[in-house]
Amino acid sequence: MKTLDVIVILLYFAVLIAVGIIGSKRAKTSEDFALAGRNLGFFMYLGCLAAVILGGASTLGTARMGYEFGISGIWLVTMIGFGIMVLGVVFVKKISGLKVTTISELLGKRYNTETRLLSAAVAAIYTLMVSVTQVIGMGTIINALLGWDLTMSMLIGGGIVLFYTILGGMWSVTVTDIIQFIVMTIGIFFIMFPMSLSHAGGWEALTTKLPAAHFDFASIGGGQIFQYFLLYCLGMVVSQDIWQRVFTARTAKISRTGAVFAGLYSIAYAVAISIIGMCALVLLPGLENKQNVFANMAMSILPSGVLGLVLASVCSALMSTASGTLLASSTLLTNDIIKQYWLKDIGEKQTILLSRVTTLAVGVIAIIFAIWIQDVLVALDVAYAILSGAIFVPTVIGFFWKRATAKAGFYAIIVSTVVVVAGLAVEGISSTNPIMYGIASSIIVIIGVSYFANKGPAYADLQPEDGEQLAP
DSSP, X not given: OOHHHHHHHHHHHHHHHHHHHHHHTTOXXXXXXXXXXGOBOHHHHHHHHHHHXXXXXXXXXXXXXXXXXXXXXXXXXXXXXXXHHHIIIIIHHHHTTSOOSSHHHHHHHHSOHHHHHHHHHHHHHHHHHHHHHXXXXXXHHHHHHHOOOHXXXXXXXXXXXXXXHHHHHHHHHHHHHHHHHHHHHIIIIIIIHHHHHHHHTOHHHHHHHSOGXXXXXXXXXXXXXXXXXXXXXXXXXXXXXXXXXXXXXXXXXXXXXXXXXXXHHHHHHHHXXXXXXXXXXXXXXXXXXXXXXHHHHHHHHOOTTHXXXXXXXXXXXXXXXXXXXXXXXXXXXXXXXXXXXXXXXXXXXXXXXXXXXXXXXXXXXXXXXHHHHOOHHHHHHHHHHHHHHHTXXXXXXXXXXXXXXXXXXXXXXXXXXXXXXXXXXXXXXXXXXXXXXXXXXXXXXHHHHHHHSOOSOOOOOOOOGGGOOOOO
């Protein structure tokens, strides 16, 4: 990279830090800090939602899969897009009237306080692991760009995100996400994608130079596609960082429509990044570190200045997801564990301070884990396996089966979490089976306990706050 590109990226980082400082002035209440006052319009909501779901694995991982498998590399991000659309079409209407902050708070209303505590712990682990993937991605990009030590690169990238997230909470995250969404869109769709195709000789050149399997949408394998469905489509439906964004919308219509458009944007993003990876195979065959496909491609085809902007767009994707998941994890810990069990009567200022301290702790842990794991797709698989296997069934059944009881929801999460973790330990973290074991065990437990082990009231129907019916 030339000096101009480095300046562009550093200026971009400086803007994000400045926005964090500005956002801190708007975070006057705990709801402002966690949910931006529940007051986002359509464009801001769409930008935030698209930015948070498209992160390190979406960009670096999809480019890598496009390089290795061709157009079938789209499936990881496509399943994320499908999941967010399902959330918007099926669930938003049910949750928009509930004045809750977290998915575990909702599960607590539907089942009991023990379920709220347990689901908060599981969801916090998931969001922490997604944050880890983004820190790994940022470190990888900075390492490839500037040649800095990978550990130092992770510390710098993660530190910037942690700084502005601590200051302004969701307001800082929202404003930075809008900037990041615009930079991502321009960098990927209007610069990197067309220039990659042009340097590779166009689509016809790809068809002649690449193996036929690279144009087969199923070449990655049906089993892998199904795994992405289990991990990402189901995971999106019960993902705290996504739900937290849904709660920021001003109306249910904005929540629903924005989720559908964000899903469509994700699918387009998947296609563009996969084709960039295919172009990289033509121009840069034999790359040893395939996790750096995107960065190496950008550095080989883009002129100075433009290169800095495009690589800033990749950092945008990583930082937006990192900030959202850091905030989600700290919100779960603050709202559903610490305040519920230790600091029940603290005021607004103390709650904001607690949220900032918790965010700092979560961010430090995420950076440490990123330095330890150093593989973006491995970390993401672990995160989504736990979420999909342990939380999906109790959440969905809680909405649609009124007979599900409080005990059933609680024990289903315990059993399925243990099953998923044990399955990952025995069969390996790349195996799909532990997720299916977790889902199956969760269904068996929630149905069995609801029918045979409960003599009290059958259920607590979820209603909007004014007429809410809660579990006894």
